[in-house]
Amino acid sequence: MTNKINNFVKSTALALPLLMPNLAQAKGSVETLVTDEVISMDAKQTYPVAPRTNVFLRAITFVDGKEKPSYFGLADLNVDIFGGLDATLEAQFIPGLEISPRLGLGYFTPLGQDAWIYSLVTTNKNASDLELVANLGYTPKDSNLEQELRILQECQMNLVMK
Amino acid sequence: MSNEFGHEVSAQKLRAGYNINGVELGVGVDIKEIKDQKTQVVPGLYVKLSN
Numbered sequence: 001m002t003n004k005i006n007n008f009v010k011s012t013a014l015a016l017p018l019l020m021p022n023l024a025q026a027k028g029s030v031e032t033l034v035t036d037e038v039i040s041m042d043a044k045q046t047y048p049v050a051p052r053t054n055v056f057l058r059a060i061t062f063v064d065g066k067e068k069p070s071y072f073g074l075a076d077l078n079v080d081i082f083g084g085l086d087a088t089l090e091a092q093f094i095p096g097l098e099i100s101p102r103l104g105l106g107y108f109t110p111l112g113q114d115a116w117i118y119s120l121v122t123t124n125k126n127a128s129d130l131e132l133v134a135n136l137g138y139t140p141k142d143s144n145l146e147q148e149l150r151i152l153q154e155c156q157m158n159l160v161m162k
Numbered sequence: 163m164s165n166e167f168g169h170e171v172s173a174q175k176l177r178a179g180y181n182i183n184g185v186e187l188g189v190g191v192d193i194k195e196i197k198d199q200k201t202q203v204v205p206g207l208y209v210k211l212s213n
Binding site for chain 1: 181188
């Protein structure tokens, strides 16, 4: 059964680009963080696939110069229910090792003119863990839109349910 | 990313940067705590490209 779920998730992930007619509307970013111990790359893409529905893809790569590069990825299908509340079907994966399908709810809301918060709560198929992701962003608005300060805090907790 | 398929773990990612025409440069800190292990605090510099 687990293999069937894994194969389904892999097949869906491979087919997703074919289901994306609005690639021109895709939003994304690539962030590279360089430290004295590790270089990490965090790539994110969001594609609208249907009204009130989008796909979010994220791939993270770590290179530390000692061991093989490590990878982590996730794919979310988000459906806007109402007022910033999303239902989320998520697949987290480490290529070649494991896939973990998850289900949850996300919520986005602006905080005043310049800040926003996004939170996502998911659980795995056995409901044996609970994951909370909270993003807090602050971008002061400036009349010069070509330059802006951006501050982001992302907090993530994974709790194992006993 | 913090989720390691069954480990109790928390991670924080702090970024402060300046965006000019879609290119963001700044400083960042990654903080990772895995239960019963030493907390990792990793500061660095980042560049972020976005559309």
